[in-house]
Amino acid sequence: MCMGFGCNAAGVVGCRIIDSPRERLIAIITNNFVPCNGRFPTLIAIITMFFVGTAPGPGKSLLSALLLTGVILLGVLLTFWVSRLLSATILKGIPSSFTLELPPYRKPRIGQVIVRSVLDRTLFVLGRAVAVAAPAGLLIWIFANVRVGDLSILAHCTGFLDPFARLLGLDGTILMAFILGFPANEIVIPIIIMSYLATGTLTDFTSLDALRALLVQNGWTWLTAVCTMLFSLIHWPCSTTCMTIGKETKSVKWTLISFAVPTVIGMAVCFLVASLARLSGLV
Structure with missing residues (x-):
């Protein structure tokens, strides 16, 4: 779970140390509830724009940190809850003990460590990312620039x-x-900006004030911000994580379950929060 804060794909690979196949599957399925570094920029930006403000100040920095910590704790609690739910339903079994044996100490070979880290890990993960990112980039360009009638394909899809x-x-x-951000969570906000501005290319804002103005102009409220944060925290794994899950489990079934579980829960949580806010007259 802790490795997932850096990258959910790395967290999935880290589940190899769990001996029990049942518990390894539970850890793999629930790993996505921990926000990776691709989701932190979105969470931090929304917290800053809608709940803290962009003006500097120690009090606001503390509040921002507390809100972000609360979001992270929500993800951790969901991880524990879903793990318990899975262990009581589709992945029943006897809990096993965890024993970590330390190998004999050997003097590290710096060169070998660097080469293996680059070749076996960094390039391998980057290769998977590129394999999905390249066609995904082409798909995003087609959606944004190919027009059907007076609107782009992207506009038709968003309307639908x-x-x-x-x-x-x-x-x-x-x-x-x-x-469209399935290849990488980092591009979700740029795609939103591109769609609102109808530019046809991924765009980024250097000013959070300008970005907030654009979002509010397109109908964002505090509820939109909250639900976007929740859905960013609880939705399907990115493409690299899905490919890693498939490789680690060697099962299409468990890959699909790992995709479906956070998606269904995320939609349910957002629907519940939005419904309660509307019924309470808060929006």
Whole structure:
């Protein structure tokens, strides 16, 4: 779980140390509830824009840190809850003990460590990312630039998804951005900006004030911000993580379950939060 804070794919690989196949599967399925470094920029930006403000100050920095910590703790609690649920349902079994044996100490070979780290890990993970990112980049460009009638394919898709997304406290643009952001969570916000501005290329804002103004102009409220944060925390794994899950489990079934579990829970949580806010008259 802790390795997942850096990268969920690395967290999945780290599950190899768990001897029990049942508990290894539980750890793999629930690893995505921990926010990786691709989701932290989105969470921090939304917290800063909608709940803390962009003006500097020690009090605001502390509040921002507390809110981000709360989001992380929510992910950890969900990890424990879903793990317990899985162990009581589709992955029943007898809990096993965990024993970590330390190998004999050997003087590290610096050169060998560097070479193996680069070849066996860094390049391997980057290769997987590129294998999905390249066609995904082409797909995003096609969606944004190929027009059907007066609108781009992206605009048609966001319009189609909008009614369902509204039930989750989002809008069609946000939900479509998460779908197109499947290769990497880092591009979700740039896709949202691209869709709102209809630029046809991924765009980024250097000013959070300008970005907030754009989002508010397109209908964002505090509820939209909360639900976007929740969905960013609880949704399907990225492409690299899915490929890693498939390799580690050697099973399409468990890969699909690992994809479906956080997706269903994320949609349910967003729907519940949005419904309660609307019924309470808070928006």
